[in-house]
Amino acid sequence: MAESRSRLYQGNEACVEGAIAAGMRFFAGYPITPSTEIAELCSVRLPQVGGTFIQMEDEIASMAAVCGASLAGLKAMTATSGPGFSLKQENIGFAAEAEIPCVIVNVQRVGPSTGMPTSPAQGDLMQARWGRHGDQEIVALSPAYVEEVYSLTVEAFNISEELRTPVILLMDEVVGHLREKVTLPKPGDLVIKDRKKPAPGSRYLPYAPGEGEDGDIPPLGVFGDGFRFHVTGLTHGPEGFPTNSPNVGEPQIKRINSKISSRREKLCKAEELFTEEADVLVVSFGCSARSAKKAVKDLRAMGVKVGLLRLITVWPFPEHLIQRIAARQLKAVVVPEMNLGQLAREVRRCLDGRAPVIGVNRVAGKLIEPADIIRAVQEVR
C-alpha cells in the first residue's frame, strides 16, 4: 500500500516541510513567539537532510547568516515575528540590493512594539513593503490555510531563486499555529526552481543584465566556485563594484525594482469567489480572509451579490486585479484586516474614487468574525 500523503500539520510545521521540499538547506533564526516552532523544527529536520541549522545571537545576525549561506550556494531561510522583523530590515535591504535569494518568514503578532506576542495581527503588511530605506520592490506572499503555507513556502523559494531577491512569507499567528490537513504533493509533482548560475570559466559580471527573457536577472555565482566576485550593499555597477556615478547607479537601482514590478501579473496570485457578479467586493488576506470567505458564502446564501478577492500575493500589489473587478460598478469594497486599515489604504489607491472603501478592523488579538463582515456588507446596501 502506498504511504498516505495526508498530514496533520501546524502552519509553522508546514512551512518547514515546504521549505525542505523546496530545497532549503540552511536556516538561521532566533527564538520569538509565534514563529519559534519554525526554528525548533528546522533544528530537528535540517540535519536529517544534510542541512544546517543555527540559532544566532540575535535577529540581525540570523538575517546576515542567511545572506552569507545563500551566497555560498545554499537555499536559506529565517523566521521571525514583528519585533524581529523590524530588526532584520537592514539586512533584508542588503539582500534586495545585492540580489541574494532568500526567504524571510514573518509570523505576525500584535504590535506596535512588543505588543501581544501570542495574539494574531496583520499589522506588518506595510512594514513588509516599506520597512527598508531606499527604493525597492519586494515580493510577499500571505497564506490563509495550512496547506497553502506549504505550497507558498515552496513558491517563495522558487520566486527568490528565479528573481534573485528576498521573498517574504507573511504569515500570522492564526495560520502559524492552526492545525489542518495538508496533502503532500506526489514526488515529481512539485515544481522546484533553482537560481541561474554563470557558465564555468566565463568572465562573470554578477550585476550585468543580459539578453532575452529574464535577461534582467543576472546569474548568481557561488562563493568558492572560482568566479572571485565582489558583493556590496553600496550602489554598484555591472561588475559589482561600488560607484558614485548616477549614470551607473540609476540603472542598477531601477533594475532591482523593475525586475519585480514588471512581473506583477505573473507574480500576483489570488483567490476569487463570485467577483464577476458582485455589487459589493470583499478584499482580504491571511487569517481575516478565512472569515471573509465564510461571510461571503453566507451572504450569497442570503441572496446578497457579494464577491471575495483573497490576496495570496500581497506584494507586488495586485492592482490590476482590483481594477479589473472594479470595472463593473461596485457599491462598495469592504476590507477586513487585523490592523487599522493598511490594506484598505492600498485598495483605495487602486480604486481612485470609483467605489467607497469600508474597513473592518481589529487590532488587539480578537479575530474578525464572519458576522462583523456580514454586518459591514449589509450596511452598504
Place this chain on the structure above:
Amino acid sequence: MGSDLTRYLRVEKLPHIWCAGCGHGIVTQAIVRAIDELGLDPVKVTIVSGIGCSSRAPGYMNFDTLHTTHGRAIAFATGVKLARPELKVIVITGDGDAAAIGGNHLIHAARRNIDLTVICYNNTVYGMTSGQYSPVTPLGSFASTAPYGMVERPFDLCELVMGAGGTFVARSTTYHARHLTNVIKQAIQHKGFSFVDAFSQCPTYFGRRNNMRDALAMLNWYKENAVSRDDWAKIPPTQRGSKFPIGVFKDEEAPEYCESYRKVIEKAMKEGDAK
C-alpha cells in the same frame, strides 16, 4: 625576493580610497602576504567585511569578497562558513565595526569557536565619518565627539575575545609589519576562532587631534609603546603607562563549531536512516 602580490589584488580598482599615511594598506598587504606565504588557493578564500574604512579593503582584493552592513560581517561570514566549511573565511573589520555595533557577533563567534579569522584594523577611531570616538579610543584622547577628551573606558579587544572563548588571539601593529604578517599566518592556520588586533594608524582623524601630526609620528608611537607579551608581563601594572603588549596571547585547541555541527548532521542522518 617576495612573490608578486599584485595577483591577489584587483589592481584596476586602485588607487584606494584611504587617506595619505593611513595604515590600512599595510594591514591589507600583510594579509595577502600571509595568504601567499601559506600557499592558499585564492579560489578557496572568501573575505567578508562590514562598514568603515577597513571594510573597503576586500574591494581591492582578488578573492570572493563580501562587503556587508555595519557590524555584521562576522554574522554574514558565519553563514558562508557553515554553508561551505572548506572555504577559508577571513573577516576584515574595524574597531567600531567589530566592537561597538558588531560587538555581539564578535563575542558569540568567539564563544562558538567557529573557524573564522577576524582581522581588526584598529585605528581607535571612526575614520569614515571623520573621527568620532570608538570603544577602543584611549581614555583622555581627543575625537570629534570627544572634544574634551575621551571619558569612556576603552575595551582591550584581545582580552574581550579571549574572555569570550576565542582560541587564537594576537596583536601587532603596522610598524611591526613582518610580525603582523606572521601572526596573521598563524591566525589563518589556526583551527577555530582566531582574532588579530592590528593597530593601524589614522593620522588624519586620530593623530592630528592627539599630537601625532603624521603617519611617521604614529608609527614611532607604536614603535616606542609596543612591547612583547613577555616583556609586558615583567612591567609592574602601575608603570605600564601608554605601553601595550603585542604578540600571540592565546593559541589553544578546542572543538571547532563546523566540525561539531558536522557530527550533528551525521547523527541526525543516521537516526533518520534507522527509522
